[in-house]
Amino acid sequence: MARGPPTGPTWVSHGCGPRIAALNAIGCACIPVHPLARAPKALKPGPLGWPATVRATWRYTGAIAVIVTQGLDRWRSLSENQGFEKGHKSRGDIALELTGAEIFVRCLHDEGVEYLFGYPGGAVLHIYDALYKQEEVKHILVRHEQGAAHAADGYARSTGKPGVVLVTSGPGATNALTGIATAYMDSIPLVVFTGQVMTHLIGDDAFQEVDAIGITRPCVKHNFMVKDVRDLALIMRKAFHVATTGRPGPVVVDIPKDITAHKTSYTFPQDPTLRSYKPVREGDPMAIRKAADLLVQAKRPMVYAGGGVVLGNAAPELTELVRWLGAPCTNTLMGLGGFPATDPLFVGMLGMHGTYEANMSMHECDVLLAVGARFDDRVTGDLDKFCPNARIIHIDIDPASIQKNVPVEIAIISEAGLAMRDLLAALKATGARLDKAALDAWWRKINEWRARQCLQYDRANTEVIKPQFVLETLYRLTQGDAFITSDVGQHQMWAAQFYKFDKPRRWINSGGLGTMGFGLPAAIGVQLAHPDATVACVTGEASIQMCIQELSTCKQYDLPLKIVNLNNRYMGMVRQWQEFFYQSRYSHSYLEALPDFVKLAESYGHAGLRIDKPHDVEAALKEALGQRDRLVFLDFITDQTENVYPMIAAGAGHHEMHLATDRELA
Amino acid sequence: MRHIISILLENEAGALSRVAGLFSARGYNIASLTVAPTEDPSLSRMTLVTSGSEAVVDQIRKQLNKLVDVVKLVDLTDNERIEREMLLIKVCAEGDERDEIKRLSDIFRGRIIDVTDRAYTIELTGDGRKLDAFIAVLQSRRILEVVRSGVIGIARGGSACVPDAP
Numbered sequence: 001m002a003r004g005p006p007t008g009p010t011w012v013s014h015g016c017g018p019r020i021a022a023l024n025a026i027g028c029a030c031i032p033v034h035p036l037a038r039a040p041k042a043l044k045p046g047p048l049g050w051p052a053t054v055r056a057t058w059r060y061t062g063a064i065a066v067i068v069t070q071g072l073d074r075w076r077s078l079s080e081n082q083g084f085e086k087g088h089k090s091r092g093d094i095a096l097e098l099t100g101a102e103i104f105v106r107c108l109h110d111e112g113v114e115y116l117f118g119y120p121g122g123a124v125l126h127i128y129d130a131l132y133k134q135e136e137v138k139h140i141l142v143r144h145e146q147g148a149a150h151a152a153d154g155y156a157r158s159t160g161k162p163g164v165v166l167v168t169s170g171p172g173a174t175n176a177l178t179g180i181a182t183a184y185m186d187s188i189p190l191v192v193f194t195g196q197v198m199t200h201l202i203g204d205d206a207f208q209e210v211d212a213i214g215i216t217r218p219c220v221k222h223n224f225m226v227k228d229v230r231d232l233a234l235i236m237r238k239a240f241h242v243a244t245t246g247r248p249g250p251v252v253v254d255i256p257k258d259i260t261a262h263k264t265s266y267t268f269p270q271d272p273t274l275r276s277y278k279p280v281r282e283g284d285p286m287a288i289r290k291a292a293d294l295l296v297q298a299k300r301p302m303v304y305a306g307g308g309v310v311l312g313n314a315a316p317e318l319t320e321l322v323r324w325l326g327a328p329c330t331n332t333l334m335g336l337g338g339f340p341a342t343d344p345l346f347v348g349m350l351g352m353h354g355t356y357e358a359n360m361s362m363h364e365c366d367v368l369l370a371v372g373a374r375f376d377d378r379v380t381g382d383l384d385k386f387c388p389n390a391r392i393i394h395i396d397i398d399p400a401s402i403q404k405n406v407p408v409e410i411a412i413i414s415e416a417g418l419a420m421r422d423l424l425a426a427l428k429a430t431g432a433r434l435d436k437a438a439l440d441a442w443w444r445k446i447n448e449w450r451a452r453q454c455l456q457y458d459r460a461n462t463e464v465i466k467p468q469f470v471l472e473t474l475y476r477l478t479q480g481d482a483f484i485t486s487d488v489g490q491h492q493m494w495a496a497q498f499y500k501f502d503k504p505r506r507w508i509n510s511g512g513l514g515t516m517g518f519g520l521p522a523a524i525g526v527q528l529a530h531p532d533a534t535v536a537c538v539t540g541e542a543s544i545q546m547c548i549q550e551l552s553t554c555k556q557y558d559l560p561l562k563i564v565n566l567n568n569r570y571m572g573m574v575r576q577w578q579e580f581f582y583q584s585r586y587s588h589s590y591l592e593a594l595p596d597f598v599k600l601a602e603s604y605g606h607a608g609l610r611i612d613k614p615h616d617v618e619a620a621l622k623e624a625l626g627q628r629d630r631l632v633f634l635d636f637i638t639d640q641t642e643n644v645y646p647m648i649a650a651g652a653g654h655h656e657m658h659l660a661t662d663r664e665l666a
Numbered sequence: 667m668r669h670i671i672s673i674l675l676e677n678e679a680g681a682l683s684r685v686a687g688l689f690s691a692r693g694y695n696i697a698s699l700t701v702a703p704t705e706d707p708s709l710s711r712m713t714l715v716t717s718g719s720e721a722v723v724d725q726i727r728k729q730l731n732k733l734v735d736v737v738k739l740v741d742l743t744d745n746e747r748i749e750r751e752m753l754l755i756k757v758c759a760e761g762d763e764r765d766e767i768k769r770l771s772d773i774f775r776g777r778i779i780d781v782t783d784r785a786y787t788i789e790l791t792g793d794g795r796k797l798d799a800f801i802a803v804l805q806s807r808r809i810l811e812v813v814r815s816g817v818i819g820i821a822r823g824g825s826a827c828v829p830d831a832p
Contacts, residue, residue: 217683217684217687218687221734275829276676276735276737399732403724403725
């Protein structure tokens with residue numbers, strides 16, 4: 001990975017010869033005294049006693065200070081080398097005196113952190129200095145802190161491991177906030193470290209001070225401020241524990257600058273538990289037995305599975321359970337890939353832009369099994385018309401999700417995978433199967449709804465590129481095996497509808513918060529985690545411009561993303577709502593001064609292609625996918641007036657869908 | 667319906683704002699809220715009075731339990747309980763009124779804790795309705811200032827809202 005420029009002042013970790021030479025050449029007057037350097041009286045002897053230069057110059061001041069500084073460097077490098085020995089693999093079994101900054105880096109390493117996404121600034125400079133002197137934790141320099149949070153988020157969603165972010169105080173923290181809120185809404189495990197001004201300046205409106213704990217509070221699972229360097233390691237350990245267990249979520253750790261300079265002994269804390277935080281793992285066996293008894297009697301069963309299945313790595317358990325039941329299965333936007341999209345039991349995504357068959361099955365089912373889904377308003381529509389005939393079983397790890405929006409008959413508070421494993425065992429233990437004749441009749445009905453082909457569009461068009469066609473072609477060419485990140489809007493819905501995800505963690509999008517600008521930086525995190533995989537960012541000309549600066553990050557780290565820009569010169573989803581609900585008054589949804597995306601990509605050092613005819617779509621995608629070692633920006637000029645169908649208007653019921661063919665209520 | 671919820675909270679900076687922030691962010695009501703450290707200095711006791719439909723109060727309890735700083739939560743409404751609130755009231759007391767206010771205070775088992783030649787400050791403890799009644803009685807006089815502590819409560823009998831054994 002690229003490091004800083006080879007010329008700047010370097011910190012030599014194995015001795016201080018070159019630095020002394022450089023200092024002598026500069027002369028005393030402009031010696032940069034290292035910010036961590038303290039007055040000699042504050043020094044403590046290292047494990048080898050006082051460094052010789054410190055001893056020799058103890059009584060002198062003034063011009064000799066430079067030698068003291070050099071001595072400090074030597075002494076520090078001696079003590080540091082114990083903390084950062086190459087190939088250090090032990091997890092905190094030796095107590096060491098380290099600075100907060102060094103403890104920070106050691107803790108990340110001991111926590112198993114591979115990548116740290118960040119952007120330096122005043123309050124985190126000690127940490128950046130410690131990062132410079134090691135190679136275990138790789139730092140990825142983004143171009144905007146929002147990009148750091150989204151990139152860590154993409155890393156987390158595609159791997160299941162926590163994403164880690166480091167930003168400075170003030171604007172660093174506020175810029176990261178959108179990314180933190182995005183992760184919060186989708187329950188993504190992030191640990192975000194924000195620098196803070198020195199402890200004695202907190203509350204004084206100091207330069208780059210912001211109350212990071214206060215502003216992040218409503219959009220984190222928890223946050224901590226470090227007030228003593230002796231607490232740093234344990235707080236970091238707790239932060240990772242809280243972020244990754246139970247219902248995952250982002251955790252912010254605010255670290256004042258002086259804490260990163262203070263020293264203490266370091267051991268990796270073994271026990272991260274908190275007395276006030278005990279996430280549930282397994283569900284109540286009685287509730288599971290009741291659920292099995294209810295499910296096995298179902299005549300028109302339906303399984304509705306959400307992002308919790310993906311987050312809980314429960315796709316195999318879901319697949320096995322659904323196949324045993326023989327029931328139709330739908331996924332939410334966040335749950336796509338949780339059940340194989342090419343399985344005949346899959347009826348597509350549900351909700352506002354879900355399939356006709358998925359929504360009608362929800363409306364008509366008699367027993368609904370909801371797993372890792374939170375009955376979001378984009379899924380349920382009008383709550384009074386939601387699943388009017390169904391008795392509902394709800395599996396969720398978060399007790400607060402139960403009965404929040406929809407009353408349910410049986411609640412199982414558990415990890416999704418464990419609950420479904422136990423539920424399947426309980427079903428088998430009943431010795432019964434679902435009524436075959438009833439199930440056949442149910443599927444006949446579903447297949448009638450399927451026959452409406454709600455996702456059809458004008459495939460024959462040879463004049464103008466239909467966005468759906470681009471995504472269908474992308475799906476075909478990548479054999480459904482790419483990682484797809486997306487921004488927010490029409491392109492997101494089309495990608496969800498037309499790219500059939502058979503595996504979890506392949507579909508990376510901002511579902512809850514709906515953050516435009518998410519797709520490109522998220523793809524950075526995905527590609528770093530999966531260097532050999534095809535990673536495509538499906539976006540639009542409005543969304544991509546919200547974090548376009550990250551094209552520069554892609555260049556720095558040679559990330560061969562494929563950017564599929566569906567360019568219709570409109571904020572498409574805004575335009576669609578304005579057409580439907582505001583009598584086509586397109587208020588500020590038209591983008592009049594777009595950049596030339598091909599030239600823009602090229603100026604960042606990437607390849608760009610503009611495609612404006614349907615017959616060029618396949619060749620362009622093939623060309624881009626064939627470029628294994630470079631980023632290709634594909635600018636597809638698409639139909640300006642295409643709308644996303646089917647659609648349930650906000651506040652309508654599942655049975656009140658608009659289909660593209662008739663634009664009437666179904 | 668009115669609910670009185672007793673919460674054991676980590677005694678840490680920001681814990682109170684997490685609870686207060688939750689109520690404002692989710693649009694829940696707070697009628698009163700008191701908080702102070704317990705015999706264990708690492709724990710604070712918060713007593714919160716709220717109201718809402720059963721579904722809303724159920725969500726309030728769950729969302730409070732979800733806060734990482736909340737160690738234990740008990741809805742005292744479900745139990746036989748004792749509720750207390752303290753009132754400090756400063757009332758204008760001149761001429762004949764001085765005796766009458768003193769008598770009223772005695773009837774309510776209040777105590778006059780500060781006296782000037784023109785005013786009394788009275789301390790009164792009881793449940794909320796008793797304090798309301800006392801204020802109503804003094805309403806016809808000139809009330810200078812009313813300070814109420816907010817409700818605290820405890821379950822009757824042997825059960826106690828303490829941290830679970832580790």
